[in-house]
Amino acid sequence: QVQLQESGPGLVKPSETLSLTCTVAGGSISATTYYWGWIRQSPGKGLEWIGSINHSGNTYYNPSLKSRGIISVDTSKSQFSLKLTSVTAADTAVYSCVNIFGVTNFIPVWGKGTTVVVSS
């Protein structure tokens, strides 16, 4: 059973870059059937899919991010990462990493999530 754990700073200044890492355990990050992704939930709002990456390194992002998101994989560390540039207070959210069987599919495995606050 794949398990996911998010890590990263809990506080980011406006205009800076948010960086988070997800460590994968119990499964191969290189598995061809898996996509790895990020989802967030801002205070008082619903869940928002940020983006996903597959075993080939192909990435898919929510257009709502306006090209601010970058997802990458480090197979040697069994980790994948999210960078979100030019953050504002609207990016304050709980960020969760997920395992998903495709760009559009249900999500069998979630991390518990990590809170990121954007504030000076």
Add this chain to the structure above:
Amino acid sequence: DIQMTQSPSTLSASVGDRVTITCRASQSIGSWLAWYQRKPGGAPKVLIHKATTLATGVPSRFSGSASGTEFTLTISSLQSDDLAEYFCQQYNNFPITFGQGTRLELK
């Protein structure tokens, strides 16, 4: 993007009650809908996918149904362990989108 309208936002019920939560999609999504349960401090857990398919290990008191663009999650007899947040997700269209969530409380 497809909008998922979930109701109610909060639901108070007693142990043993039959509970129903609804999600309505803004356009057709076929049967490509999943339901999740999230307990405080925990990771979401998929309960149902493809609108009516129970995920592995999920108790049979949970069920899903669909009628057009309206989807329903039913708990046939509420247990105290079911007190949690529930939300739906469509995966017919890119990007995947979610309902706003329903908080299920003990009456």
